[in-house]
Amino acid sequence: MKIKNILTYCFISSLFLFSLICIWKILVTLQGIELINFNFNKLFVFGIVLCVINLLIGKKLNLNIKLILLALLFSIFDYFISINLPIWYSIGIFLISLFFFNTIKNYDKNFLSKNHSSQKLFFNFLTLFGITLFSFVILFPFYMMLVTSFKTQALLLLNPLDFSINFAQGLPELFKSYFVVFKDYNFGRYMLTSTIVSLGTVIITLIFAIPAAYAVARLNFFGKNFFSTSILIIYLFPAIVLVIPLYTIFSQLGLRNSIEGLLIVYTATTLPVAIYMLQGYFKSIPKELEEAGIIDGQNWLGIIFKIILPLSLPAISSVALYVFMIAWNEFLFSLMFLDRPNTFTLSRAIQFLNVGAETPRQYLMAGSVVVTLPILIIFVYFEKYLVSGLTAGSVKG
Amino acid sequence: MSSKLAKIEKRTAYLLILPSVLLVFSIILFPIFSNIWISFKNVKLKDLRIPEPRAKKLVKSIKDNPNQIKIIYKLRNSSLTQEITNVKFKDRYPDNIEPTNLDKRCEFKQKLLQCELGNWPKKYRENLEIVFQNTNNQEISKKGLKSYKPKLSGKSQNILLTYEFTLNNFKKVIKDKAFIDLLSTTFYYTFFGTIGAIVFGILAAQMVNQKFFGRTFMRSVLLFPYVAPVVALAYTWELLLDPTSGTLNNLLINYQIIDGPINLLGQKYVTLNILGFDFKLRLALTTVIIFEIWRYFPLAFLFILARLQAVPKELYEAADVDGANPIQKFLNITLPQILAVISILFMIRFIWNFNKFEDIFLLTGGASGTRTLPINVYQQGFSIGDIGMGSAVSIVIVVFLLIFMFIYFKLLGKRADEN
Numbered sequence: 056m057k058i059k060n061i062l063t064y065c066f067i068s069s070l071f072l073f074s075l076i077c078i079w080k081i082l083v084t085l086q087g088i089e090l091i092n093f094n095f096n097k098l099f100v101f102g103i104v105l106c107v108i109n110l111l112i113g114k115k116l117n118l119n120i121k122l123i124l125l126a127l128l129f130s131i132f133d134y135f136i137s138i139n140l141p142i143w144y145s146i147g148i149f150l151i152s153l154f155f156f157n158t159i160k161n162y163d164k165n166f167l168s169k170n171h172s173s174q175k176l177f178f179n180f181l182t183l184f185g186i187t188l189f190s191f192v193i194l195f196p197f198y199m200m201l202v203t204s205f206k207t208q209a210l211l212l213l214n215p216l217d218f219s220i221n222f223a224q225g226l227p228e229l230f231k232s233y234f235v236v237f238k239d240y241n242f243g244r245y246m247l248t249s250t251i252v253s254l255g256t257v258i259i260t261l262i263f264a265i266p267a268a269y270a271v272a273r274l275n276f277f278g279k280n281f282f283s284t285s286i287l288i289i290y291l292f293p294a295i296v297l298v299i300p301l302y303t304i305f306s307q308l309g310l311r312n313s314i315e316g317l318l319i320v321y322t323a324t325t326l327p328v329a330i331y332m333l334q335g336y337f338k339s340i341p342k343e344l345e346e347a348g349i350i351d352g353q354n355w356l357g358i359i360f361k362i363i364l365p366l367s368l369p370a371i372s373s374v375a376l377y378v379f380m381i382a383w384n385e386f387l388f389s390l391m392f393l394d395r396p397n398t399f400t401l402s403r404a405i406q407f408l409n410v411g412a413e414t415p416r417q418y419l420m421a422g423s424v425v426v427t428l429p430i431l432i433i434f435v436y437f438e439k440y441l442v443s444g445l446t447a448g449s450v451k452g
Numbered sequence: 453m454s455s456k457l458a459k460i461e462k463r464t465a466y467l468l469i470l471p472s473v474l475l476v477f478s479i480i481l482f483p484i485f486s487n488i489w490i491s492f493k494n495v496k497l498k499d500l501r502i503p504e505p506r507a508k509k510l511v512k513s514i515k516d517n518p519n520q521i522k523i524i525y526k527l528r529n530s531s532l533t534q535e536i537t538n539v540k541f542k543d544r545y546p547d548n549i550e551p552t553n554l555d556k557r558c559e560f561k562q563k564l565l566q567c568e569l570g571n572w573p574k575k576y577r578e579n580l581e582i583v584f585q586n587t588n589n590q591e592i593s594k595k596g597l598k599s600y601k602p603k604l605s606g607k608s609q610n611i612l613l614t615y616e617f618t619l620n621n622f623k624k625v626i627k628d629k630a631f632i633d634l635l636s637t638t639f640y641y642t643f644f645g646t647i648g649a650i651v652f653g654i655l656a657a658q659m660v661n662q663k664f665f666g667r668t669f670m671r672s673v674l675l676f677p678y679v680a681p682v683v684a685l686a687y688t689w690e691l692l693l694d695p696t697s698g699t700l701n702n703l704l705i706n707y708q709i710i711d712g713p714i715n716l717l718g719q720k721y722v723t724l725n726i727l728g729f730d731f732k733l734r735l736a737l738t739t740v741i742i743f744e745i746w747r748y749f750p751l752a753f754l755f756i757l758a759r760l761q762a763v764p765k766e767l768y769e770a771a772d773v774d775g776a777n778p779i780q781k782f783l784n785i786t787l788p789q790i791l792a793v794i795s796i797l798f799m800i801r802f803i804w805n806f807n808k809f810e811d812i813f814l815l816t817g818g819a820s821g822t823r824t825l826p827i828n829v830y831q832q833g834f835s836i837g838d839i840g841m842g843s844a845v846s847i848v849i850v851v852f853l854l855i856f857m858f859i860y861f862k863l864l865g866k867r868a869d870e871n
Contacts, residue, residue, distance in 0.1 A: 084706060085699070091706055170779060178778045185659045186670060192746070193673055197680075199699060200688045204678075215702045263475060266468035275458070275466035282473075289480055291857060293807035295826040296846040299489060299833050300483035303612060306500050323479030326472055355464050384681040386810045402683040406814070409687055416691055423684035434679045438672055441679070446754055 069102030086215025208415035232421035268333035290327040336370035377444030497837035503531030539606035541567035621844035648745035655753025746769035
């Protein structure tokens with residue numbers, strides 16, 4: 056056994072355990088429980104002690120017994136240095152340390168006597184640490200969005216760290232913000248508008264894009280290369296340089312405050328990427344299939360409907376999902392074009408809520424949950440398609 | 453025969469792409485060109501309303517004379533800035549009444565009153581009074597008179613279609629003392645946002661490329677910030693970072709890491725003391741950049757992960773045999789493999805961050821030193837109401853964009869040559 060390896064093992068493992076405990080403590084603090092110290096010194100030293108004990112026990116004890124024993128020791132220690140905390144806090148500590156000792160069970164004397172083991176150890180823990188930290192940093196705002204929507208402004212002003220959910224008050228009281236948002240702030244209507252606009256954009260974009268993509272992928276015509284490169288260039292032009300001219304034109308034509316206007320703009324801005332994505336896929340379909348279709352006497356409409364479409368359903372779904380996501384999340388054009396509440400989309404409505412500074416935050420967050428949840432559900436459910444759409448369409452963002 | 457087929461093919465192709473071309477032309481290309489047109493004009497937001505001649509009709513009975521009734525038209529030009537030429541007026545009346553004192557400009561024929569009111573300068577106002585007499589000795593019904601509404605028409609110049617041009621907008625944009633500041637803020641934001649997103653993307657991709665429990669779930673979670681609507685995320689962050697009631701400040705104070713709240717989104721500078729030197733860090737801008745990185749690193753992650761998974765496993769196995777450590781493996785195997793992806797990613801993200809509007813707009817609205825070019829377009833055009841200035845700033849953006857695109861396509865072409 057090398058002394059360097061053992062030192063690295065002890066320090067890094069204990070640091071990792073401490074960081075896990077920190078995250079747990081932050082979450083506990085946000086339940087309104089008073090916790091003002093991470094107890095870095097004591098926990099870190101005791102963590103090192105336990106790591107050494109783990110090493111010394113080695114395989115002399117049954118693995119499960121060893122894990123439970125060590126975790127129990129750690130929890131009891133933590134219980135005594137932090138007083139007056141509920142039992143579920145200590146259970147959490149116990150489970151975390153159980154998980155921790157389970158991850159370090161492979162680092163025994165044999166492992167530590169190898170040459171590269173300290174580096175390997177370092178990177179293994181870096182990965183674990185990274186995964187924990189990334190998940191925490193990413194999920195934390197989403198978590199706060201959700202729990203804030205279940206609180207009330209008055210309670211939050213009283214104790215800004217108390218985000219505990221009071222289930223005893225009953226469901227209608229718990230979901231009050233959502234009832235208010237749908238009833239008083241008309242979110243049902245905005246949701247309908249958003250759905251209509253997004254689905255409409257998807258349908259119109261596909262109707263325009265499929266024939267054009269087919270032409271680019273399969274037919275020979277003068278200016279084809281020019282057409283396909285300009286698609287990409289046009290796609291790189293951002294919305295912000297279109298906003299002023301479109302605003303002037305739309306206000307003179309009376310297209311502002313209309314869903315039709317929004318549909319036209321969304322379709323035009325998503326069309327280039329849809330064509331770009333679809334033509335790439337169409338090119339990968341074997342030409343022989345179409346030639347067979349031509350021999351059967353199909354015209355191009357027949358070829359598109361009977362051969363191309365059924366074969367490229369996965370690509371079309373990813374384009375559709377991607378376009379849906381863009382249209383659902385779009386904010387700039389809805390801000391510019393809509394200023395009457397009866398035509399608002401969800402994004403615009405939430406911005407409108409926030410501008411009225413008096414809106415209590417739980418309503419704002421309930422609205423945010425309402426706009427976020429559908430897109431996240433769609434994403435998780437259709438992840439495979441959406442990820443390929445994202446990768447192909449990610450020139451834009 | 454074959455040339456005929458080729459002709460048919462060509463015609464079909466044009467037919468298939470025509471709708472898309474028309475739509476994209478009218479909604480994307482045409483506006484970009486009209487931006488140039490507008491940027492050379494002195495157009496304000498209020499000029500966009502087309503001037504209208506308007507009339508309000510008031511019906512008044514005359515005391516002691518039920519046989520007569522007075523009608524007053526309050527005429528005005530709705531525009532405060534433009535004149536209306538050749539205004540025509542029309543109104544209908546019920547049966548059995550006649551005007552007694554007709555204005556010279558007007559004519560009454562078969563229940564129809566028609567006037568040629570000539571040219572109205574800006575802010576023009578006039579009261580047109582006409583007294584009507586009944587012809588059948590019955591009391592005149594006010595209701596019947598009110599049921600008709602006057603119709604007016606006139607010609608006015610659409611300020612967008614005149615041939616008056618000015619260079620003032622561009623002069624103002626470039627001479628503005630804040631312009632250098634604006635540019636530097638934009639580049640600072642763009643550069644650090646892009647680099648940060650790529651660095652975190654590499655880290656995340658390295659992690660997820662290893663085998664561990666819950667890996668597919670982790671991959672979905674990492675993409676959440678990118679797929680969720682920006683409005684919801686920006687407002688959540690705003691609440692988290694709020695100086696008085698925000699969770700972050702309260703947590704830090706609770707754990708005694710800081711003494712007092714920090715206004716992360718509202719404070720322009722913070723002074724840091726590193727090794728005895730005072731550094732002025734642009735606090736609000738840095739916070740906005742961190743949000744930007746948080747939201748867009750998933751994209752870099754997705755790209756780099758896809759590339760990493762295509763790296764042949766044998767390379768790593770060979771390195772293991774040679775006894776390479778993880779850092780050496782990363783520098784000598786992974787990095788060269790993903791370098792091409794990173795350079796493309798950098799260009800694309802650079803272009804998009806340069807034009808990013810929503811994130812900053814929602815978080816700070818461009819206050820406390822976070823005003824970038826796209827925010828300036830909005831502020832000039834809609835907060836100040838100077839459409840011409842807004843357009844001029846857009847043109848500045850387009851010019852930069854064309855330069856970036858030129859470099860990007862050069863890079864793409866070079867890569868294609870190498871392959």
